[in-house]
Amino acid sequence: MPQNRVDDGVKEGTTTSELKVLKLQRGRKAAQFTRACNAAETQITCRANEEELRKRLEALNTALDGVLKINDDYSEKVQEVSEIEESEEYATRMTARHASTVKAIEDAIKLKSSGCSASETEGKPMSLAPRRDGSKVSGSRASKCSKASTVAREAEITAEMKALELKHLRARKERERQKREQEDMLKRQKKEQEDMLRKQEDMLKKEQEDILRKQEDMLRKQEDMLKEQEDMLEEKAMEEEVERALVKARLCKAAESDLEWERRHDFDGENVALVPRECNVTEGPVTVDLPQRRPPPQEQRRTLQSEQQTAANNAKLPSSKNEQHPANWHLSPPFPVAERCARETLDQFDLARAGQLRS
Structure with missing residues (x-):
């Protein structure tokens, strides 16, 4: 029992240290993600080119993946319900920030595409009017395509968010189930220990009663034996007295x-x-x-x-x-x-x- 307590203490200390390390790593990843979001917003404000914005979008996705991975590891290690809920809220907040930043980047890219087509049309000569009309038609088509792609991306983001929420919900349910199983197992072990202790107490009590009963029987037998010995001694004394009287009477008669x-x-x-x-x-x-x-x-x-x-x-x-x-x-x-x-x-x-x- 003391060895088990020592092992439990060592295990608990190890888990606490692991949680501290994971929390520190999650903070570092979140700081990188925040810096990436701030840099993306700065580039959007400074009207960076489309290539830089797309690179920033990839960096945002990588940073978010790192944060979510560390957060999932942290959620699997913690046991308290409040900490689990806090990790889920943390992941939701990071995902929402990522979604808003991605949307802003895509809007900036869309604006850049529409702005480039307009400037190209304005720079062409008048003789190319029919082509300018055609370019306008092609620009409207491009804007429709970019709008459709934006809607598709927003739908994809929503689907990813829903999938992430479902994943978190399943993980929370699994943790709750494991926690219930552990509590039930602890209750069963406690009940088994109580039953074992009760059985041992009953056995000890029964053994003590048997020992007392045997001792009482032995004392009773000894008392009976002592009484029989006293009766035999008394009978022997009476017989000796009778024998002496008979011998005396016979000798008196013979005299x-x-x-x-x-x-x-x-x-x-x-x-x-x-x-x-x-x-x-x-x-x-x-x-x-x-x-x-x-x-x-x-x-x-x-x-x-x-x-x-x-x-x-x-x-x-x-x-x-x-x-x-x-x-x-x-x-x-x-x-x-x-x-x-x-x-x-x-x-x-x-x-x-x-x-x-x-x-």
Whole structure:
């Protein structure tokens, strides 16, 4: 854009300098034409001969052609309507001055021709009267011919003036058309630039809106992830708390009996698969179907030894204590083996579930 402005400035300066040069040349040509017209008028006043007048007529035509040529070049360069009209008026004024001077020269030439014929007739003797009458007839014919030629020349001058006016009119119309085309082109370019700027602004605005929307979506996702992490941490804390409570309860239960205390770590690290059945909490407590698990042989031997030892101890007890307990009280200890196994299995299931949640 700055380079275009510099080029336009250089072009405008060049055009202005060319116009100044053309205007100066037109002034010089007009001065030559004016001097030629003044010289012709002086010769007409001094009654110069016909040959000099005809030479002056040719000089006038040459001078007028030079002025009109420079004026046409100047009219093609200018852009202002006032300057164009001024150049057309200038050409019309020069042409009118040329026409009047040419007419005066032709009238002088005609007078010279008629004056020469009259003087020749007066200088002849009387014996040549019939020839003098004939010369008068020939002089009248010559005057008629000169008058006809003058009329023809005037008609030619009028035709040239009309042709020149038509030429100037066409040139003015052409310049006006070019000027309108340039204005329309400038308007189209301005409109295209405005449309391009508007499109760029819309694109930038849309891109900014998309970026803001993406940032908002990203922030929303981050907030959701943080919330999920907080929920997971809270759930994990609750599970750990439940796990600690279950371990504490199991250890407290195991502490009530020596056998339970010795066997408190028997099922550590074992995963027990439980299959819960469908239940309704409103109808009663939740029940779980446990798979039947047989104790290992070592545990069976330990259980049998414990029962035998208990039976032997009961046999040694006094009768007062035997009356307080039923006869088969050793067969139903406070924590039966099946119930204990089920409880420990549930504890192991809770521990396994807590481990899966942590992972």
